[in-house]
Amino acid sequence: MVKRLLTVLVVVVGVAGIAAFGGYRYWQDRLEKPLALDAPYLYEVPPGAGFHQVVSELAEREIIEDVWAYRLLSRLEPEAVPRLRVGEYQLEPSMNGRELMALLGSDQVVTYTLTVPEGWTFRQMRSLLNAAPKLDKRTAEMSDAEVMALLGREGQHPEGWFFPDTYRYHKGVSDVELLRQSLQRMETVLEQVWAERQDDLTIDSPYEALIMASLIERETGAAQERREIAGVFKRRMEKGMRLQTDPTVIYGMGERYEGSITRADLRQATSYNTYVIDGMPPTPIAMPGRAALEAAVDPLPGETLYFVARGDGTHHFSRTLREHNNAVNRYIRNR
Structure with missing residues (x-):
């Protein structure tokens, strides 16, 4: 009798074990099942959303199935439940449920x-x-x-x-x-650029370097010209010459500027027009990049005092007014 009971007990335990293992594997299969997506999907975790709310929403949108499997996850494997981060996430069709949970708990927001x-x-x-x-x-x-x-x-x-x-x-x-x-x-x-400045500048503060850099930035996009333009501005200031740079005229015109400037605009007195005022304008006229800032505090030595646009993004630099006027005739008036 005892032997029969033991046999029955062994059989029952075995069947229960097989059933439990089968149930466990079925649960795992549900979690590892690919998302019900045919294409990438942008999903947003809203502020204050909890795990169960997100699971329900994903199910309502038919992105996941078997909601019970995810709810069971929070009971049996709480460490696998993500600490949700607010933001947008790119869900991929190849992703399974566990990968989805890992994504929603990561910093991989869109x-x-x-x-x-x-x-x-x-x-x-x-x-x-x-x-x-x-x-x-x-x-x-x-x-x-x-x-x-x-x-x-x-x-x-x-x-x-x-x-x-x-x-x-x-x-x-x-x-x-x-x-x-x-x-x-x-x-x-x-601050970094100012710490590496030349000793004999005509500018006296980081803010003046910022102003100068904005003039250089607006005058040229050619990397090889920035320091030479800075040198021209430095030498003109040392000689008491006005900077006479067109971008300051344009900035001073504000919304009146419609794509071109006239002789009258060059004579128009504004606090920014360097054809009229001495020295630099009172503030920067644009946002300079690092290269322009570096050029402003490290001007190229030389003798040039003038430059004119060639029309190809670069400039012709001149030492004398006569040479400059010839360049203007060549590059501006003929064009």
């Missing part, structure tokens, strides 16, 4: 890029921010002064203080965060 070109103005940068997808536009209705106050720079003119670069962000990031990154980056780069 990111976007925003590129601020060298030589752009702060107004152009703000327009770019206002048009950027998925960015929280907190400053869209603010004035420039209000933006600077929000960034802790109350009373500071914004032009030139934001570093032109490519910035990455994810949905929910605000334009304030990108502006703060850009501002801090410019302050850091400017």
Whole structure:
């Protein structure tokens, strides 16, 4: 009798074990089943969402099946349940349930890029921010002064203080965060560049270097010319000559500028027109990149005092006014 009971018990335990193992394998198969997707899918974990809420939502969207398998996961393997991160995630058809859970607990959120070109103005940068997808536009209705106050720079003119670069962000990031990154980056780069400056400059402060760099940035996009243009500006200032650089005229015109400048514009008195004022304008006229900043504090020695655009993105440099006028005739008037 005892032997029969033991035999029955062994059989029952065996069957139960087989059933448990089969059930466990079935559960695992459900979790390792590929997502019900035919193409990549952008899914967003909203703020404050919990695991069960996300699972239910994924099931409602028919991305996953067998909701019970995921709910059981939270009971039997709580360490496998992700600490959800808010943001957008790219779900792939080849992904299974466990890979999905790992993704939602990672920092692999979908990111976007925003590129601020060298030589752009702060107004152009703000327009770019206002048009950027998925960015929280907190400053869209603010004035420039209000933006600077929000960034802790109350009373500071914004032009030139934001570093032109490519910035990455994810949905929910605000334009304030990108502006703060850009501002801090410019302050850091400017400090580094100023520490490596020449000793005999005609500029006396990092801010003046920022102004000078903005003039260089707007005058040329040719890397090999930046230091020579800086040298021309330095020598003109040493001789008491006006800088006479067209981009300052354009900046001073503001919204009146429609693509060209006239002789009357060159004579128009504005605080930025370097055909009229002595020295540099009161603020930068654009956002200079690192190369222009480096050129501003390391001008190329030489004798040239003039330059004129050739029309191919480069300039002809001259030592004398006569040579310069000949170059103007060759490159501007004939054209």
